[in-house]
Amino acid sequence: MSSSSSSVSFSASAASVSAASGAGHPLARYGWDSAWEAEFAPYAADGYVPGRVVRVDRGQCDVVTAEGVVRADTAFVTPHDPLRVVCTGDWAAVDTGGTPRYVRACLRRRTAFVRSTSSQRSEGQILAANVDHAVVAVALTGELDLGRIERFLALAWESGAQPLVVLTKADLVPDPVVLGHLVQDVEAGAPGVRVLAVSSATGEGMGALAEIVAGGTSVLLGVSGAGKSTLANALLGTDTMAVGAIREVDGKGRHTTTTRNLLVLPGGGVLIDTPGLRGVGLWDAGHGVGRTFAEIEELAGECRFHDCAHRTEPGCAVLAAIDAGELPERRLDSYRKLQRENQRIVAKTDARLRTEILKDWKRTVAASREATAIKRGGRTR
Numbered sequence: 001m002s003s004s005s006s007s008v009s010f011s012a013s014a015a016s017v018s019a020a021s022g023a024g025h026p027l028a029r030y031g032w033d034s035a036w037e038a039e040f041a042p043y044a045a046d047g048y049v050p051g052r053v054v055r056v057d058r059g060q061c062d063v064v065t066a067e068g069v070v071r072a073d074t075a076f077v078t079p080h081d082p083l084r085v086v087c088t089g090d091w092a093a094v095d096t097g098g099t100p101r102y103v104r105a106c107l108r109r110r111t112a113f114v115r116s117t118s119s120q121r122s123e124g125q126i127l128a129a130n131v132d133h134a135v136v137a138v139a140l141t142g143e144l145d146l147g148r149i150e151r152f153l154a155l156a157w158e159s160g161a162q163p164l165v166v167l168t169k170a171d172l173v174p175d176p177v178v179l180g181h182l183v184q185d186v187e188a189g190a191p192g193v194r195v196l197a198v199s200s201a202t203g204e205g206m207g208a209l210a211e212i213v214a215g216g217t218s219v220l221l222g223v224s225g226a227g228k229s230t231l232a233n234a235l236l237g238t239d240t241m242a243v244g245a246i247r248e249v250d251g252k253g254r255h256t257t258t259t260r261n262l263l264v265l266p267g268g269g270v271l272i273d274t275p276g277l278r279g280v281g282l283w284d285a286g287h288g289v290g291r292t293f294a295e296i297e298e299l300a301g302e303c304r305f306h307d308c309a310h311r312t313e314p315g316c317a318v319l320a321a322i323d324a325g326e327l328p329e330r331r332l333d334s335y336r337k338l339q340r341e342n343q344r345i346v347a348k349t350d351a352r353l354r355t356e357i358l359k360d361w362k363r364t365v366a367a368s369r370e371a372t373a374i375k376r377g378g379r380t381r
C-alpha cells in the first residue's frame with residue numbers, strides 16, 4: 001500500500017550510485033552535498049569512502065555510508081585534544097578495506113557544539129558536529145525564564161548553527177492573545193532568531209518546524225521536561241526515543257543508550273539527539289554572547305568611549321536606551337552575567353592551555369636531549 005521509498009532504512013546498490021553526487025547521492029539525505037564531496041576528493045583518491053558518524057562509543061563508532069551503517073575503529077582519530085575527537089555528525093573518511101574498518105580522517109567541521117565537562121577540570125567536550133539548526137525548546141508552562149533562553153542562544157550562536165526558539169506545549173496557553181505576547185517577549189530578547197509556538201499534542205506549529213529542520217541538521221536543546229523527546233518523536237513520526245526514558249539496561253546490568261544519535265527525518269533533514277547535549281553549559285561562548293545581545297553590542301558602538309562599561313559613563317548609548325525605555329534593564333544584566341560566566345570559563349581554559357603548552361615543551365626538550373645523546377653516541381661522527 002505505502003510506497004517503499006518512505007521506508008527509513010535503505011540499502012542502495014553502491015555501484016549504481018557511486019558516481020552520482022548532490023541530490024541523487026544516497027548520503028544526500030544525511031546532508032552530503034557538493035562542498036563535502038569536494039573536500040572529500042583527496043580521501044576518495046586514497047580509496048576511502050565517505051560516511052557520517054551516527055554514534056560514537058569507546059574506540060568505535062557507527063558510520064552511515066552509501067552501503068549502509070558500518071562499525072569502524074577510531075584509533076586514528078582520537079588525538080589528545082578532546083575537541084578533535086571524532087563525534088556524532090562528523091563526516092568521515094572510512095577505510096572499509098580491512099578488518100577492522102578504520103575512520104582515517106574527519107572532514108573539517110562547519111559547526112561544532114562543545115561544553116565544559118566539569119567545573120574543576122575545565123576541558124571542552126565535543127558533543128555534535130555540523131549542526132545547521134539549534135532548536136531551543138522552552139515549555140510554555142510556568143514563567144518564561146528569559147535568562148535561560150539567552151544562555152542557550154549564546155551556546156547555539158557559538159556553535160556556528162542558526163538558533164531557533166520553539167515554545168512547546170502551546171496547547172496549554174489556549175488564549176491566542178496571551179500566546180502572541182509570550183512569543184513577542186521571547187522575540188524581544190532573541191535578535192535574529194525565529195520564535196515558533198508549537199504543540200505536539202495538537203500539531204500546531206509542527207508543520208512550520210518540520211519545514212525549517214528539513215533544510216539541514218538539527219539538534220534539540222533545552223532543560224529536562226522542555227518537551228524535546230516529544231518534539232523528536234513528532235518529527236520522526238515514531239517512538240524511537242521513548243519519551244523521558246532513552247536509557248536502557250543492557251545484558252550486564254549497565255545503563256546504555258540504545259538509540260542512534262543521528263536520525264533522518266521523514267520530512268527531510270537530520271536530527272542529532274545525543275544525551276550529552278541535554279543540560280549543556282557555556283564553553284568559551286564570547287562570540288555567541290555577543291550575537292545573543294546583538295542590539296546591546298550595536299548600541300555600544302555608539303557610546304562615546306569605545307571601552308564604555310555602560311555604568312556611569314557620559315554619552316553611553318546603552319544607558320540612554322534603557323532610560324528611553326527602548327532596552328529592558330534585564331537584558332543588560334543578563335548580558336553582563338553571561339559575559340562574567342564566560343570570562344571565568346576562558347580564564348580556566350587558559351590555565352589548562354598553559355599547562356599543556358608547558359608539558360609539550362618539556363616533551364620537546366626531553367626528545368631533543370635524547371636525539372643529541374644518540375648523536376654523541378657516535379652514529380653521526
Ligand SMILES: Nc1nc2c(ncn2[C@@H]2O[C@H](COP(=O)(O)OP(=O)(O)OP(=O)(O)O)[C@@H](O)[C@H]2O)c(=O)[nH]1
Binds near residue numbers: 172222
Ligand atoms: N500538554 C502538552 N504536554 C506536552 C507536550 N509536549 C510534551 N509534553 C509533556 O511534557 C513532558 C516532558 O516532555 P519530554 O518530551 O519528555 O521532555 P524532554 O525535554 O525530552 O525531557 P528530558 O528527556 O528530561 O530532557 C511529558 O510529560 C510530555 O508528555 C505538548 O505539546 N503539550
Ligand SMILES: [Zn+2]
Binds near residue numbers: 304308316318319
Ligand atoms: Zn556605554
